[in-house]
Amino acid sequence: MARASLAMLALFAPSIQAGKTQQVSNWGDNPSKLPAMLVYTPDKLAANPAIVLALHPCGGSGSQYMQMTGLNTFADKLGFIVLYPTSNPEGGMNCWDCFSSKSLTHNGGGDSQSLVGQVTWALKTFPTSDPTKVFAVGGSSGAMVANVLAATYPDVFNAAASYSGVPAGCWAGATMSTPMSTDQSCPHGQKAERFTAQQWGDLARGCDPGYNGTQRTRMMIVHGTSDTAVYISLLGAQLSQWSNVLGLTWAKNVTDDPIKGWKKIVYGDGTQLVGYEVQNGPHIPPFQGESVMKFFGLM
Numbered sequence: 001m002a003r004a005s006l007a008m009l010a011l012f013a014p015s016i017q018a019g020k021t022q023q024v025s026n027w028g029d030n031p032s033k034l035p036a037m038l039v040y041t042p043d044k045l046a047a048n049p050a051i052v053l054a055l056h057p058c059g060g061s062g063s064q065y066m067q068m069t070g071l072n073t074f075a076d077k078l079g080f081i082v083l084y085p086t087s088n089p090e091g092g093m094n095c096w097d098c099f100s101s102k103s104l105t106h107n108g109g110g111d112s113q114s115l116v117g118q119v120t121w122a123l124k125t126f127p128t129s130d131p132t133k134v135f136a137v138g139g140s141s142g143a144m145v146a147n148v149l150a151a152t153y154p155d156v157f158n159a160a161a162s163y164s165g166v167p168a169g170c171w172a173g174a175t176m177s178t179p180m181s182t183d184q185s186c187p188h189g190q191k192a193e194r195f196t197a198q199q200w201g202d203l204a205r206g207c208d209p210g211y212n213g214t215q216r217t218r219m220m221i222v223h224g225t226s227d228t229a230v231y232i233s234l235l236g237a238q239l240s241q242w243s244n245v246l247g248l249t250w251a252k253n254v255t256d257d258p259i260k261g262w263k264k265i266v267y268g269d270g271t272q273l274v275g276y277e278v279q280n281g282p283h284i285p286p287f288q289g290e291s292v293m294k295f296f297g298l299m
């Protein structure tokens with residue numbers, strides 16, 4: 001009994017405390033009715049903290065992705081806030097919606113809008129946080145929705161990191177964006193083979209046609225060559241999409257960067273678009289926190 005009431009108290013704790021992970025479910029704008037997010041606030045916030053939205057793979061959850069990435073350690077060192085949302089149980093698989101026109105449209109009423117609702121809540125709740133330092137990172141389905149967020153909200157996200165994702169708009173036309181979808185032409189590469197960089201770019205721009213800003217979300221894209229869930233051709237497809245959108249051309253490849261077996265594929269001066277092809281890498285290669293932090297400009 002006593003334990004139950006303590007749990008109830010914790011559930012309704014009104015304020016966000018430093019050095020803690022807390023669950024928040026009433027952040028405001030949430031048209032797709034996402035269930036909850038975990039918010040991690042380090043003991044020492046930076047003067048103008050960044051906000052990192054960390055997006056789990058299918059079957060995962062906020063707490064699962066917190067474990068998988070170890071991002072809290074970086075938050076402790078660098079003073080940023082991490083949001084770990086949990087998805088709806090799409091098809092019983094806990095995937096993000098990367099297929100519906102709602103989610104693929106700026107303010108379209110889908111998951112992308114609900115996730116931006118969480119970011120907006122964080123910017124309000126932590127008034128010194130820096131709206132020019134909002135980032136998204138995700139694995140698999142989380143990487144796919146990170147691409148969707150970059151396309152639908154280029155005004156919100158400074159940069160995104162995609163571990164084993166697909167380009168924005170890749171799932172359009174399917175009825176789900178899960179491994180159970182009958183249409184796997186996106187993750188299995190048939191679209192990657194068919195679409196040109198211009199077509200991928202048009203798909204991304206079409207997610208927020210009214211956007212007239214000069215800044216676009218910078219992209220870091222990681223993929224394993226032995227991925228059997230999301231084929232390696234999706235690395236090239238994402239690079240095609242974002243090189244077209246960002247107006248960048250391939251510059252060079254760097255071998256064994258940041259670790260042996262990883263090939264860094266650099267576009268332009270490397271500050272706006274980089275790929276990492278992981279030799280014999282699996283689905284969702286091991287999280288390279290330092291590379292992500294450096295690309296975001298946090299380290």
Ligand SMILES: *[C@@H]1O[C@H](CO)[C@@H](O)[C@H](O)[C@H]1NC(C)=O
Nearest residue numbers: 155208209210211212213214
């Ligand atoms: C750019 O878009 C914003 C937001 O939709 C709008 O307020 C502004 O008038 C637009 N500017 C131009 C030059 O079209």
Ligand SMILES: *[C@@H]1O[C@H](CO)[C@@H](O)[C@H](O)[C@H]1NC(C)=O
Nearest residue numbers: 236252253254263264265277
């Ligand atoms: C750079 O790496 C990509 C991806 O593996 C490859 O397709 C391309 O041929 C490489 N370019 C050069 C010049 O090595």
